[in-house]
Amino acid sequence: MVQGYEVVLYLVYATLALGIIVPVIPRRQLKIHRMLAWLAVIIFFVASAVLLYNTTAGAVEYYGGLLVHDSFTAAITLAAAIAAIMALMAVDVDAGLWPSHPAYYSLLPLILFGVFFMAGSYDALVLLASWLVVSIASYVFIALPGDRESRGAAVRYIIMGAVATLFLAFWVALHTGIQAGLSKFAYKPYADASLASLAVPTLIAALGFKLGIVPFHWWLPSVYGRADGRAVAVVAGVAKLGFIAALARVLYAASVSPEVSSRIALVLAALAVVTMTYGNVAALTTRDLQLILTYSSIAQIGYILVAAAALAYLAPADPRYATLALAAIAIHSLSYALSKSPLFSAAQELRGGLRGLALRSPVAALSASILLMSLLGMPPLLGFWGKLYMFLAAIKYSLPLVLIALVNSGVSAAYYALAIREMLAKEVKVPTVKDSIEASLLIGALLTVILGLVAPQLLAAFTPIY
């Protein structure tokens, strides 16, 4: 009798297998490549849905506890799956024209496979391995479109990423050392403050690089802002979710005593303030959609850090609110992925500006507006609930932090609203988007609205391992 959680594993390996088969098929067979990729992401979607269903009864362990999925990680995996579907929908046959073809259709399933392991990793070495899978796939992904900007961005990404990976490897060593040779999470507390004071910042420097936490974010604007939006959609909307899950999980595991957890929380809170403010201020004066999305990605990570600080602080003391913080991060990540994946794809088409989009493509303009408003946190869209729950949990930790986050949220209204107004403006030379991108935007908007309406029920169904 095959258990449900075992099925998940088979399906994830099936995703990987499909991804590996793609390059074997001759270059001309674009249809087959696409079909296989679609099959892979749908299989992965089913896998993560089954996983989420299974975790409602409790955490699911694989490989003797090296890989543990709970509601939080399963939700994040599902979000990655949905974002991947939307990215694939948006890119349509375009990737077939790239010199790297059929790499896109092969690497997308590979990234998903890596995200599955990274989100669920319960061991430092597993995290390192999955990190490498996702990272290398991401570097290549950025280079796929083959144009000058993309290749340049990819080179930067690789050089910087290598440094960050070194930090992660250093952390793995420290972590294993602290736990007397055990690389699994949370067997021993970070009791030794001097080692913890080394391990935690090392990990944050590594993860902060991937997530775009200020001041480790330097690469991000030149990659997100300059590379092909359709490739960025995958890196920012899919791959990033795995890192978010890893951040939350490791920090939760490290926050075992009030003494350590309050220190971690303080570091995260400080980074949250800097990150939010940096992202929002930098985004204020640009009218380029892709740049807005780039800097708003930094700001959004800042909000998530607010919840992460609360999570670290509340983990030993108040598990109920810690759960709320986790659920909030999951919901926010989902809304983030729903918005970013199609918007980045669309941004590639809208390099010339947004002005007048509503005249030619009202559906695209409306959908994009909804997605931007969700990023802003407008009720009743999904983004509102993510922010609401994150800030609610954070109130238990620090009111000033929440107030700063709210002010930041208010500031962000400026550039989101301006972008929406741009779309409604009258313009002689009206931009258009392709049907595939319009469809991707529409699905993102619909999901954002529908999930927003049922968000409180999603929260009620949330059960993490802790």
Add this chain to the structure above:
Amino acid sequence: MVEPIYATLAWLTPYIGALILGFMYLAGIREEKAYGIVSSASLFLAAVLSTVVGLDVLSSGRPIYDVHKWIPWINVDVATYIDGLSAIMIIVVSWLSFFIGVYSVEYMKGDWGYPRYFFVFTFFVGSMLLLVSADNLLLLFIGWEGTGLASYALIGHWYTDEEEYWVGVPGRRALGYPMYFEPSHSGLRAILFTRVGDIGFLLGMAILYALAGTLSLREIASVAGDWTAELAVRGTLLLTLILISLGALAKSAQFPFHEWLVTAMTGPTPVSALIHAATMVKAGIYFILRFAPIVFTGVLASASEAAIHAAQEYFTIIAGLGAVTAFMLATMALVSNEFKLILAFSTASQIGYMFLAAGAAGALIEEADKIAFASGIMAGLSHLVSHAVFKAALFLIAGWAIHAAHSRFIDYMGNYAKYMKVTAIAMWLAGLSLAGIPPLSGFFSKELTLKAAEEAGLSWVFGLGVITALLTAAYTTRLILRVFHLPPYEKSHHEHEPHEAPALMLVPYTILAFAALIIGLSWTKVSEAFSRASELTLALLAPAKLEIHVTTELMTIVAGVLASIVAVAYAYKVARVDFKSLIARSTIARGIHDFLFDRWYINSIYYATIVYGFAVLSLILAAVDTAIDWFYHAGLVGLAGVGSVALRRLHRGRPEYYTTLYLFMASLALLLITLIWR
């Protein structure tokens, strides 16, 4: 016994009259006569009702109380309460209003604001009657503000501000501030000056309500022992009493609030007669007469040493302010060159006597002599009544004199006794009553107020009162001689001869002037009525002694007053002293003259400190506001814009530079965290 509802109807009638006038205007009726008739009829009806009610109270010895439910949750009703004090007030107010209303019918003939004038005038009478017959402070305050509103509207009646309606010599400045005032400006001054006092009044009311739990005067009086004791324990009794009295001081134009009354003379003369001489300015002293007995008996009932001490101080302050006002304004009247302005100074000065009497009466609180207290209070009331009568007459005469001269300056008037015999007689009667010559009413009432000050042992107050009496005689004589018996100082531009006033104007002021004589002649009867009224007055309840005994002091004062009159008459009529050239020649004389003429420079000081002080404050606040605006709309936005661009500039796409930054930041974070976590 009359129906209690009459008491309510007495003040309601003018209100209804005003309402009808308003509808008439809206209906498009522009016939002057109609307005005059409706207004006069409603005033007459109110006068008759007031007389019926007032006389009933005085003869039956039972106060009338008429109550209609109004605001249950703060325990305030539309309640009219007529006791001895109110009975006298409503009779005096309503008849004066009627006479002056009739005078106005003629005086305002052809005025472009005729309907408006009568609407506001009638509304004023309703408010004034409500004020003096209200049972609770809220209703009283509504009447109070109604009179203030009407006063504002009537002072600014000629709001187009032609020069002939100004007060003061056009172009004259004191300390750099203009000393001439347009009607619209004067109206604003009046409402702003009284506003200062009214804020205090409101605060005081709130304190009383918080402590006594009621706004009804009768209930406040019945628990006065409790709240005075409580305030005395907290050490705030004196402050509270002064706060409540601020409204009264401002309304009655007592120092330091007297400035508004002076410039209120921009209104039509009947308005000056009714509102700014006979009635509204008396509202303040009415309130003191109403409130002082409550304080007096309350403090005695509390039997608290601190309360008695505070009350003594309060009453002394009231008496002192009254005396200072009486003296200060009398000196101003000496040199003024406008008919109405002289009368205005005189009004504030005479009301000073009333405050003096009420304060002096209360200052006897340590002796707990209720009869002496009642006598002092009733002395204030008797001077209120006699002043209302003769001052109304003087103002109405002023109206005609100004009309005849086509100028408000007395220098353009002269020898009127030749052309208008009856008016001259009326002027002498009213003027001598003001000067305090027996047997006119002013003599008795003024002597009573001085007697109260003397008995209270407030010698400096008494002294100021006596000096003021001499000054009063002097400026009155100067005024009468200048206008009626000396040739005009300046040549008038209008050559036709003056003549006697038309009947509708002549009759009212003649009646009033003779009333001053009749009241004086029948003082025994009148003082009996006042004595009875004092027994019927809320919280007073003691018979006042209002007889005048012939003493050395009395003889001295009368002799002094007569000497003052004779001296002025000699200087003007026989010696023919030319004061104008005297002032022009002598620096000292000019200095004194200017000091008095420019009202002790108090107006200029107010403008320099308060008006321009606030103007400067407003400029500063405007600058702060602009700065805040700039900060939000330009500063912050600009900063964000510059910051935004600067932050994006950091990303130039150079990997080696990024790597360095990344490593530097990571090391910095590591260092910081390691340092902090230790």
